Amino acid sequence: MKKHHSRLNFAGKRSSALWCFPVASWLGIFYMIPLVFIILNSFRKMVNYQIVNDFTLDNYIKVFTNPAYGTAMCNSLFLTCKVVLITTVVAYLLALVLKYAVPASWRTFFLVLIIAPFWTSYLIRAYSWFIVLGNTGVINKVLLALGWIEEPLKILYTTKATTIGLIHYLLPLMTLNLFNTMDSIDDTLLEAADDMGAGKFRKFFYIILPLSSGGLCNGLMFIFILAFADFVSPATLGGQMDIVFPQLIVDAVQWNVDWALASALSMVMIGVIMIFLAIISLLRNVGNREMGGSGK
């Protein structure tokens, strides 16, 4: 794959630095400065619901020694991995169908359908699943009426419901990411593979998968962060049965008013996300080198 290293050159280096100013100041004011506060707060003490300027490691000690936090982290990681895996597989299927089965003239229509959920707030989307998954919800009513089950299935307020809600939330993102890269794969490559005797599965694993790995990595980063940091689905659909890590931050802020602890918990979450991003970008670099790129 050819890479175009085009650099916008606005009359020399000095003025190009000027062009960075809006972005840099935006990130500085709305991201870097708050982040510095969180980092600082995570090393401070809470006295009478007030943050005090005394250095301490207590917050981190609490996070790493209290088994409740460990359990929540495990719950979160397990849920996230499950959601990311299922979402990726389903998104690949959707993107493949969209690219290779749906006629080009219908593609925009289906793309709009995929994007449509974004027009509603995520909270409302989560609650809308109550109508489907609840004890008197659509699924249970249908199954009961068919006589396939004798009492309503317990889906709502379990991790199953959380998983469904999260997948529904993340699927469009992953699908669009995958479809975009897949759309740029030259059709004659697949014809060539076909010509050399490759069937559907081999075409996917030898051609489509490696050539869409860029979109896959981007999508994985997106949905991992969103799934890992989400507390809406677990809190509503999951009924807080398996406590997830972000929920503990919410609790620390809302119920315990422990800003310092919340900051430490946030730092741990950021750390986990950083590790994941590092793994993905490492994989992507290897992939890029495989593609004949520079690995950048």
Next chain:
Amino acid sequence: MSDNIDVSLKHVSKFYKDTVAVSDISLDVRSGEFISILGPSGCGKTTTLRMIGGFILPDEGNIMIAGQDASQLPPSSRNTNMVFQDYALFPHMTVAQNVAFGLKIKGIKKNEIQARVQSALDLVGLSKYGNRKPGQLSGGQRQRVALARALVLRPVVLLLDEPLGALDAKIRKQMQAELKHLQVSLGQTFVYVTHDQEEAMTMSDRVAIMRGGKLEQVGSPEEVYDHPASLFVAGFLGECVTIRGVCHDTKGTFTCNLGKIEGEFSVKAFTGDAALCIRPEYIHIKDSGEPVFHGDYHFSGIVTEKVFKGLNTKVTVKCGEEFLFAELSGKSSLKVGDNVDVSFMKEHALLLPYEDMETISVHEEVGF
């Protein structure tokens, strides 16, 4: 060249909605032969090739490959391989992996794959490039990889879809020679699609000329050049001087602005609207002062244009209402305004049914 038929098209047609892309084509490709399908863009030549490869299935007719009906088989089940116009090399695989791909799919043993890949790369002169990625190769080298990748599978017939179209003129000429050499030394059957008549003429054993989805004429380059079946073929294969007139009888008597001329029927006798067609290399032009040696017919005229093309000089002469031109080798001492004698032989004056060239170009737009 044997008499075995590798590919046989029998009354093959393909329709797209209202347009006819390919209409009732019958063509036999002999074993070991280099056959070119030639025609202007939109004539259905690529559709025909893709139907042989299985990328497009015919709506009517049969396609036999190596004696078996393959009309409805997918490309993966056909013993044909294609060299694509833009090479279609897998960008994420090395040259060697690209060439090995088909063998791997076929489940051939690793050491055999290695040996065959190596000899295929040797064949196209890229034995040292096995570890490169296609992105690191030049256009000509990519073309060779594509060739090696198709040849390594030992197909019954190799299909080539304007494979040299993306190369610049110099490499193109060189690749033409290499392709032809390779084809002869391997005895491999080639079906080659191109819109470049010179390319088709220099490489092919036979040329199939298509127009508007129909097969216009099939024959050796000499046959189709010297005896075109239609004015379209005559014009497509090279320049020709065309004089419009009427053919009175089946003996070849033709009347036009220049008077009565006896010509040769190019393919078959007819009467009615006709065009007399003479290749410019058969037309002789002499200064009217010089004695005339050549030709059954002589006309006097005035030089109206002279274009020096290096190897040749194209001289246009106005005789009465008609403009005749000739390709004179080297430089010419004739000047614009000179009175000259134009002459040609009866045997070089081909009689063809008249066609409006404008309708021909409209036909070209039909289908794709």
